[in-house]
Amino acid sequence: MGRVGSCYDNAVAESFFATLKAEIGTRVWATRADARRDVFAYLTYYNHNRLHSTPNHHTPHETRACYRQTHALAA
Template structure:
């Protein structure tokens, strides 16, 4: 089945530039490694798998392994930023 038949659009990066989609390709590669690439029985199963990976596995438990980020999860980092940027009462 072709991409257009699936209602999707191919990447529109510049010709010859391998860096245009580097972040997306890295994320998709990590997702595939975590949830696999097997064919599921319904659309709900892979959607739930992707949600679980992003919301639970990535945002809440994965540590940002760099001292600049304080070895916090993305969710913890967001909470700290929201607290630090909130207006004073």
């Protein structure tokens, strides 16, 4: 990961943006503030409510919280 020409460099970002486009659409907002509000609302949903299959059907927020607790106890 991270090498020039690696096809995996942007896979996670491209996957996220494809999901973002699919879930909030590609419409044109009246103002930049409206677009920003909708994107931030989606990010809140994505991180706190939307279940993801990779981290065992948990939200990213739950995954990070469990990761911190596990590493804090090990240290």
